[in-house]
Amino acid sequence: KKFRLRTDHMALTYIQQCKNQTSRLMRWSLKIQEYEFSIEHVKGHMNAADMLSRIYNINSISKDVINQTNKNEILREYHNMLGHGSPSNMNFNIRKNYNWPGLTKDIQTFCDKCLICQKEGYEAINTKNKVIETKETDELWEIDLIGPIGNGKNKGYVVIIIDHFSKWVSTEIITNKTDSMVLDVINKAMLVNGKCPKRILVDCGKEFENDMLKEMVQKKNIKLDFASPKHHKTTGAVERVIKTFRNKLRKICEFKQENWKKYVEKTTFAINTSYHRAIRTSPYILKFGKMPRLEVDEKNKVTVKVEDKEKLLETIRKYREKYNKTIEKGRRKRSIEFKDGEKVLLFRKANNKMQANWIPGYRIIKRINHDAYQIRKGNRLIRANKIHLKRQV
Known part of the structure; x- marks a missing residue:
């Protein structure tokens, strides 16, 4: 059935008239x-959006609800x-349920001002890793231990298990690594x-x-399979999780190791709910x-969005297919x-695994040379x- 297309996009009106078309226009x-x-051009001011194009989203929180107090509560x-x-x-987690102008900037500012986050972290090291490929869940589990953590009756170890494909992490506390x-x-x-894993x-x-x-x-x-002796990069996935686990555990228990065991489950949950680039x-x-x-979602009556797991798996497969021959290279830090x-803050490797590596409270007196x-x-x-220095916000 013949119809008329009315648009304020002037260039579109020439698609049926242009003689010397490019390959894309030809397609x-x-x-x-x-x-x-037929195509009819309408001037922009005469082509106002209809009511359906501007329908109100009843599932979204009104702008009045997202005030500065609520923003801080959500961010915290x-x-x-x-x-x-x-x-x-x-950014990944909050945008699933909330959105407001300047959200990314607010998140960055909030993280920059968190003193606990500033006190945590490692020095960046350039690495060149061989990629282990997996195509399904439970194809490969990597397992390792953290510890000992604490001392006396509080002493213990954490067994870390990561599924290489889904990156799902399981943990368990043990008193001895027998x-x-x-x-x-x-x-x-x-x-x-x-x-069982394969x-x-x-x-x-x-x-x-x-x-x-x-x-x-x-x-x-x-x-x-066993990794090469003294070569932790073979079990790179679990080693990376261990590094993340230590960082989060220290921050969650605020660098106090007296009750570290009760925060292991919360730390594991934090890792499993964090965005993973892989x-x-x-x-x-x-x-x-x-x-x-x-x-906070219950309080604001937010409806949790259900994701299509098949689409997620397809996205992973396409991404890994595209980069299956790529070797990850360490990034050089900007000057x-x-x-x-x-x-x-000054970096000093802590002897105690539950202490911060970055010490705040220093001030620059003068520059001695290019690097010191x-x-x-x-x-x-x-x-x-x-x-060994980073800015304290």
């Missing part, structure tokens, strides 16, 4: 030839849920998961390299198809310069390389 012309229509709750999450993680305790944790993880990758620790574990995997038809979403959403519902009088500065805290005057 579009061929595409629309099956339709019988999501920041804490994600274990003092990064701006990108907060082969029997570690084996119990692995068996429990398989029971909770409802399925392959397990571990390091050469005695808690893994023993007859009990070898006998178990043989019975369950699981392939057991899967283009969070492990929680990939597993359950939706975001967890927080107290950072400091001015006299600026407040900075003289800094002061109280009566202490020291020299520091700029890679």
